[in-house]
Amino acid sequence: MKAKILDVEALRAISPMALSAFARSEGWSRTESYGAHADVYAGPDHPEVILPRTDQLADYAAVMSRLIGVFAAHTGRDELAIYRDLVGADRDVVRVRAVGTSDDGSIPLDAGVRIIEKARDMLLAAACAVNAPQSIYRAGANRQALEYMSRVKLGQTEHGSFVVTMLAPVPPSLPPAQAPLSADWLTLEDEPVERQVTRRLMTALRASRTAAELALSGDSRAFEDAVSAGVSANLCEAVAGLIEQSQRLDISLTWARTRPIAERQCQVTFSRNDADILKEAARTFHMRAPRPDVKLYGTVHSLKRDQDDIDGVVTLKAIIDDKTRSVSAVLDPVNYSVAVQAHDAQTQVIVTGDLQRNGARWHLTNASVIPLPTDADTD
Numbered sequence: 001m002k003a004k005i006l007d008v009e010a011l012r013a014i015s016p017m018a019l020s021a022f023a024r025s026e027g028w029s030r031t032e033s034y035g036a037h038a039d040v041y042a043g044p045d046h047p048e049v050i051l052p053r054t055d056q057l058a059d060y061a062a063v064m065s066r067l068i069g070v071f072a073a074h075t076g077r078d079e080l081a082i083y084r085d086l087v088g089a090d091r092d093v094v095r096v097r098a099v100g101t102s103d104d105g106s107i108p109l110d111a112g113v114r115i116i117e118k119a120r121d122m123l124l125a126a127a128c129a130v131n132a133p134q135s136i137y138r139a140g141a142n143r144q145a146l147e148y149m150s151r152v153k154l155g156q157t158e159h160g161s162f163v164v165t166m167l168a169p170v171p172p173s174l175p176p177a178q179a180p181l182s183a184d185w186l187t188l189e190d191e192p193v194e195r196q197v198t199r200r201l202m203t204a205l206r207a208s209r210t211a212a213e214l215a216l217s218g219d220s221r222a223f224e225d226a227v228s229a230g231v232s233a234n235l236c237e238a239v240a241g242l243i244e245q246s247q248r249l250d251i252s253l254t255w256a257r258t259r260p261i262a263e264r265q266c267q268v269t270f271s272r273n274d275a276d277i278l279k280e281a282a283r284t285f286h287m288r289a290p291r292p293d294v295k296l297y298g299t300v301h302s303l304k305r306d307q308d309d310i311d312g313v314v315t316l317k318a319i320i321d322d323k324t325r326s327v328s329a330v331l332d333p334v335n336y337s338v339a340v341q342a343h344d345a346q347t348q349v350i351v352t353g354d355l356q357r358n359g360a361r362w363h364l365t366n367a368s369v370i371p372l373p374t375d376a377d378t379d
Contacts, residue, residue, distance in 0.1 A: 005068055005083050011061035016053050017172055018089035019067070021257035023051060025089075025264075026075065047074060084156075089257040091167040092198040093155065094123065098162040100247025107162045111245045116154070118241035119164050122251075124149055125234035126201035130193060135224070136233040136289040148197060161246070170194040172258035195259060202253050204230030205268040208239065212277045223281040233285035240278040243270050287357065294355040296320065296327065296364070297372065300343035305336060312336035314343075314369075316351060320362060329353065329364040338369045348372035 005011060020030075020039070028041040034050050037057065042048045049070055052063055068086070072079045096119045098107065107115075127145035128137040139145065155165030171192050188196055207229035214222035223231060243249045252267040298318030305312030314336070316327045329351065331339055342349045353367035 004079055005065060008061040010083070011064040011068075012055060014064050014083075014086045015090055016051070016055055017258055018086055019051050019064075020053075021172070021260070022071070022086055022089045023049065025257045025260065026071070088155070088165075088167060088254065090170075090172065091153075092170050092195065092256050093254040094119075094166040094168060094198070094201070095250075095252045095254070096122075096164045096166075096242060097250040097252070098242070098246035099250060100161070107245070112162065115162065115164055115242060115245050118238045118245075119166060120149070122235060122238035122242070123152065123166060123168070123197070123201060125232055125238055126204055126230060127197045128234065129200050129204060129230035129232060130196045133228050133230050134232065135227050135285040139234060144193070148194065168194065168198055170198070170256045170259050172256075173260070198253055198255075200230045202266055202268065204232075204235055205239070205251055207231050208236060208278065208281075209268055209270065209274070211281070212274050215277055215281070223284070231281075233282040233289070236278040236282040236285070239270060240275045240282065243272060243275040243278070247272055291355040294353060294364070296351045296355070297348060298324075298327070298351065299346070299348055300339045301326065303336075303340060303343055312339070314339045316349075316364075318351065320355070325362050327351075327355070327362040327364055329367040331367055331369065335367065335369045338371065342369070342371055 020041075023041050026046075028043045028046050028049065031040045031042050034040050037054050038050050038052045040048060041051055047070060049067060051067070052060060057063065064086075068079050068082050071077075071082045071086075075082070096115065098111075098115055121139075124139050124145055125137065127148045128139055128142045131144070151169045153167040155167045157163055157165070171194065188199060191199065204226075207226040208223075208231045211222040211226040211231060223236075239249070239251075242251075249270040250267060251270075252265055254265045255261050255263070296316070296318040298316045300314055301317045302315040303312060304314070311330050311332055313328060313330055316329065317324055318327050319325075320327070339349065348371075350370050350372055351364060351367055353364040356363050356365065
């Protein structure tokens, strides 16, 4: 039995821009105007159709219903599939497909909630990586990324395993492209930020998949080298969380027809075995990432300043992650003097700065030192 779209609000959700972009991508082209608010489209072996330019027409939903029927009959597809394409024609559509669930495509409720949560985290990680790729993000502090995410919509789930769709906004190309598509990409910087996010997402997913293979073959820097492509701890954790809800994970992106490119769709696939290596990559990123504005408590273990130097180098014994570690820091004359006094008096100090780990060594930058108060009444 073929489904027919009758819901008025659902039909009105199709924008005129998406409608014309869909028609052009399927081989129709504009031939002439029809009245004040519509155009005639035709093509070789294509039925002539009249497409409205505005959704303010009283019978807009009825017109959409008839056009869906025409498109379905011409392409040999069902109306529900045509409707999904039309709704997403002016968006970049990200599909997250959990493969290996039950035969009817259903999954446990908690798993479904987690898939939606991790799909959001994955796209947010890509949004954070647009301007300055780095190994870890405080995603909640990135206002541009959060503003972008506020405009992404959750689409209807689709049949076939369990599929979550995210409808990502993207502005149209102006003027709309009628000519055959060029195989060349615009540079990332020349794209609007909305398209930069989705391009970064697919680039980062491909890079993380490649890094996982290289890491298994013994390349210790595989994930670090992939950071410039948008791979981060945030992305790795999100993808690993998605993989754990299924036997295989397919992530695909259908590019908006209103901003077309040479490839209609791209896809990256992860297996169940990829989850552990992605989680380990995320853990390593967290371990090596700088920790800003850290406060450490410890003692000054050693001091070093050459005669001609202004700044001095100190080594501290401080507690990091519940273990005593050696931490080096370069101090300006004022802070170095405080460190010397604490060393001579064998008193503890409070040191603040940005903590970074290189291999087994810890280093503090932008460091400042104050003596630890000894007064019992002092907090």
